[in-house]
Amino acid sequence: MQSPPRRHFICQLLAVGGMGATALAGAQTSAxxxxxxxxxxxxxxxxxxxxxxxxxxxxxxxxxxxxxxxxxxxxxxxxxxxxxxxxxxxxxxxxxxxxxxxxxxx
Structure with a gap:
């Protein structure tokens, strides 16, 4: 079984990080x-x-x-x-x- 390419892992990591930043920005505006x-x-x-x-x-x-x-x-x-x-x-x-x-x- 072949492991997914590193590029795929990095893209997933960036997507999850982007969702976290968006959630944090939304939390700051909804005090x-x-x-x-x-x-x-x-x-x-x-x-x-x-x-x-x-x-x-x-x-x-x-x-x-x-x-x-x-x-x-x-x-x-x-x-x-x-x-x-x-x-x-x-x-x-x-x-x-x-x-x-x-x-x-x-």
């Missing part, structure tokens, strides 16, 4: 979104929509303050969801808000 009802979100007063923040509970809130103009927002301009330094590996909504909001440098 979970912050749940507004989680303890961490409640502690920070996080809301997915800045217009739904309780102004009585958070008098420092200004409607123009949004996650996408905060220094902790880790996305690019126009990203609807992105990472946040306050929430670790979870994603926040661009129009969201929390008490940690800090104006992004110009």
């Amino acid at each position: 979970p979104k912050v749940d507004e009802d989680s303890d961490q979100a409640k502690a920070l007063g996080y809301r997915h929509d800045t217009t739904k923040v309780d102004g009585k509970k958070y008098p420092q809130h200004v409607p123009a303050q949004r996650c996408d103009n905060c220094s902790f927002f880790q996305g690019k301009k126009g990203d609807p969801w992105a990472g946040c330094a306050m929430f670790g590996r979870k994603q926040i909504a661009a129009p969201g808000w929390c008490v940690a909001w800090a104006k992004a440098p110009a």
Whole structure:
């Protein structure tokens, strides 16, 4: 019985490696979104929509303050969801808000 050529083995190895890289890239883009009802979100007063923040509970809130103009927002301009330094590996909504909001440098 003859063993398969080395070239066949290398092609299979590259194909499997490519599938692993694709799966890893997909895992990075599908980070979970912050749940507004989680303890961490409640502690920070996080809301997915800045217009739904309780102004009585958070008098420092200004409607123009949004996650996408905060220094902790880790996305690019126009990203609807992105990472946040306050929430670790979870994603926040661009129009969201929390008490940690800090104006992004110009």
